[in-house]
Amino acid sequence: MTNKQHIIDRFVSYVKIDTQSDPNSNATPSTEKQWVLARKLAEELREIGMSDVELDENAYVMATLPATVAHKVPVIGFISHFDTSPDFSGTNVNPQIIEDYDGEDIVLDEEKNIILSPEYFEDLAQYKGQTIITTDGTTLLGADDKAGITEIMTAMQYLLDNPDIPHGKIRICFTPDEEIGRGAHKFDVEKFGAEWAYTMDGSQIGELEFENFHAAQAIVKVQGKSVHPGYAKDKMVNSMYIAQDFINSLPRLETPEHTKGRQGFFHLSSIKGDVEQTQLEYIIRDHDKDHFEARKEMMLDLKNEICAQYGSKCIEIELKDQYANMREKIEPVMHIVEIAEDAMEAVNIEPLIKPIRGGTDGAQLSYMGLPCPNIFAGGHNFHGKYEYIPVESMQKAAEVIVKIAELTSERYQ
Structure with missing residues (x-):
């Protein structure tokens, strides 16, 4: 469905922009440099043909994909954040692209002997034969959550290019400052106008989460x-x-x-x-x-x-x-989790339903009136120099977004 090189190019263009957030700042966004990517994303959304593109005074980016069906379908949303963690440097990110990964150690920095090894990071072995994007050992990568942004952008472009795919109105939002716990603080749920949404902010392929700490x-x-x-x-x-x-x-x-x-x-x-x-x-x-x-x-x-x-x-x-744990807000509307689960199975992904050992914008948004489970973005080892992501996982995440849109339309015919 999605062109691998287009995904690589888009993702690399995002991670090269430093968007590290700052917990010691009271501003929104907490760092001026987050504006650089926010403005780029707003411009790209306009270029691919999205409607109602808006960049507000707090750097929240919202846009609309109009429905392609006449029958009434609930408005759904997809959300990702563009800031990166203050835990590790996000300056001068220099991604390495490993084609047809051989399953062996990946040297990130030969001089400093920084090695990404499947002996220590066991999940790496499952991606043998795929295209892996890593750091150069000196920064984090930023797949958390620029992978999610890449996937949403890719899916929206695909749906715009294929108007024969049935779907209702879709809203998207890219947010600042999630990594310092403020990604939802100035999120305008009413303006967003969705009945429910999904954050594309999980880790390995297949993750589907509706409970957190x-x-x-x-x-x-x-x-x-x-x-x-x-x-x-x-x-x-x-x-x-x-x-x-x-x-x-x-x-x-x-x-x-x-x-x-x-x-x-x-x-x-x-x-x-x-x-x-x-x-x-x-x-x-x-x-x-x-x-x-x-x-x-x-x-x-x-x-x-x-x-x-x-x-x-x-x-x-x-x-x-x-x-707070969003589970109590999701359980009354479990059909939104079931739609995501069915979408994964439809594109040959085994859903991995498990609790988040952390937080997510979706938890706060769920308590603000926007039920918001979390779906995999595909990366591993977030917030450090061993971070990596398989390109094929990003492709699959984009396919899941498209399928969720399609299944939602079908269920409300």
């Missing part, structure tokens, strides 16, 4: 007392030692490196401090709402225990909920 952030501030170490007996209180007690008192095996599936965790993402004050930053995650609430209570109980030992004000905790 409940999420919270915890900032733990530990207060000590700094005294000259030569005269510190019974006077100094070292905040770093108290922080160490706090860290060690949480379940050591309930961390990201020891959990999978629906298991939740506490993740210490940052620590900085001195004798006088130490600050810990945690993210708290769990698929189960009761377990999620219990994790937050555990932190507060631990704070009280330590304060009873070192002083009533030695620890303060700021807890902030970030997003």
